[in-house]
Amino acid sequence: MVMAAEGARRPVIIAGPCSVESREQTLATYRGLAACGCVNMIRGGVWKPRTYPSCFQGVGEVGLEWLAEAKAETGLPFGVEVANSRHVEAALGAGADMVWIGARTTGNPFSVQEVADALRGTEVLVLVKNAQMPDTGLWTGAVERMLAAGVGPERLVLVHRGFAQTSGNEYRNPPVWHVALEMRRRFPELKMLCDPSHICGRREGLAATAQKAADLSYDGLFMESHVRPDEALSDAAQQVTPEQLGELLAGIRWRRETVDVPQFEADMERLRLEIDQIDAQLFALLSRRMGIAEDIGRIKRENDVIILQRRRWDEIVDNMVARAGELGLSPEFIRTILDAIHMESIARQNVVMNP
Numbered sequence: 001m002v003m004a005a006e007g008a009r010r011p012v013i014i015a016g017p018c019s020v021e022s023r024e025q026t027l028a029t030y031r032g033l034a035a036c037g038c039v040n041m042i043r044g045g046v047w048k049p050r051t052y053p054s055c056f057q058g059v060g061e062v063g064l065e066w067l068a069e070a071k072a073e074t075g076l077p078f079g080v081e082v083a084n085s086r087h088v089e090a091a092l093g094a095g096a097d098m099v100w101i102g103a104r105t106t107g108n109p110f111s112v113q114e115v116a117d118a119l120r121g122t123e124v125l126v127l128v129k130n131a132q133m134p135d136t137g138l139w140t141g142a143v144e145r146m147l148a149a150g151v152g153p154e155r156l157v158l159v160h161r162g163f164a165q166t167s168g169n170e171y172r173n174p175p176v177w178h179v180a181l182e183m184r185r186r187f188p189e190l191k192m193l194c195d196p197s198h199i200c201g202r203r204e205g206l207a208a209t210a211q212k213a214a215d216l217s218y219d220g221l222f223m224e225s226h227v228r229p230d231e232a233l234s235d236a237a238q239q240v241t242p243e244q245l246g247e248l249l250a251g252i253r254w255r256r257e258t259v260d261v262p263q264f265e266a267d268m269e270r271l272r273l274e275i276d277q278i279d280a281q282l283f284a285l286l287s288r289r290m291g292i293a294e295d296i297g298r299i300k301r302e303n304d305v306i307i308l309q310r311r312r313w314d315e316i317v318d319n320m321v322a323r324a325g326e327l328g329l330s331p332e333f334i335r336t337i338l339d340a341i342h343m344e345s346i347a348r349q350n351v352v353m354n355p
Contacts, residue, residue, distance in 0.1 A: 011256035012220030032242025100127035160198035172201020297349030
């Protein structure tokens with residue numbers, strides 16, 4: 001069973017294979033998921049948006065019949081991915097309780113609007129995954145289209161599945177957590193699920209990613225499970241058996257948001273005040289730094305010198321990264337902060353040099 005501290009929120013767990021492949025595979029997987037006792041809803045892809053036509057594209061509408069049969073046998077509601085109005089019509093006709101919009105569809109406003117129009121007047125649960133780019137714009141637009149079509153916030157759920165990358169990384173789709181957290185800030189009334197399967201792209205790391213999502217106050221998980229994952233026709237490396245999923249979920253701790261303990265509140269208040277003071281000092285120093293950057297811009301303008309001084313900037317970055325261990329900070333964190341400072345400095349100098 002999923003672990004939850006007394007008083008903690010109970011997570012929503014949606015699981016199933018990346019692709020519905022056969023009646024036997026579908027029923028065996030969902031029987032296993034029902035037996036583990038920790039899944040609220042079953043999921044399965046019947047239409048698969050793949051880059052190359054040679055890849056497995058899904059079994060199509062016949063898969064909906066297998067999902068409906070699995071629902072009748074296990075008692076678990078089911079959902080499928082949809083990308084157009086025909087998909088929505090077929091899914092609802094088969095008795096789907098949920099539909100989700102995948103990352104590729106979220107990135108296409110025309111497709112999102114078509115799906116939203118097809119969902120108008122229905123009562124199914126609607127999940128919206130983030131677009132492939134690490135940006136809140138398309139994700140926000142998809143949510144707003146659903147709300148405008150009458151999909152109420154109680155039936156609309158965000159799914160964070162990570163973002164496409166252009167270089168090597170420990171993740172298949174790096175989570176870029178701050179983008180997802182910004183969506184939570186924009187839509188506090190919506191639930192948000194994490195999809196560790198697509199973030200990790202492999203079985204290793206699923207538990208750690210799921211635990212981080214739990215600690216970041218996500219409302220649940222959206223994961224892939226296959227009765228024979230190594231034989232899966234799509235995304236084999238990131239799927240686990242129902243039994244393995246049950247073991248993984250049993251190890252996730254869903255902690256409380258807070259506790260009514262006077263000493264806890266006192267300790268948190270003391271440390272938060274200290275952080276507030278440090279933050280005030282940090283931003284005062286940053287303000288002074290930007291003032292100096294503007295002075296540098298004036299000197300460059302007077303001497304007709306370009307803004308970007310690459311050698312100087314590389315020297316600053318190298319020096320600070322070399323101190324990462326001494327400062328107890330990761331090199332990645334230092335580079336991220338310095339990049340933000342650098343871009344603001346360039347913007348300030350640009351205003352001075354090109355009024």
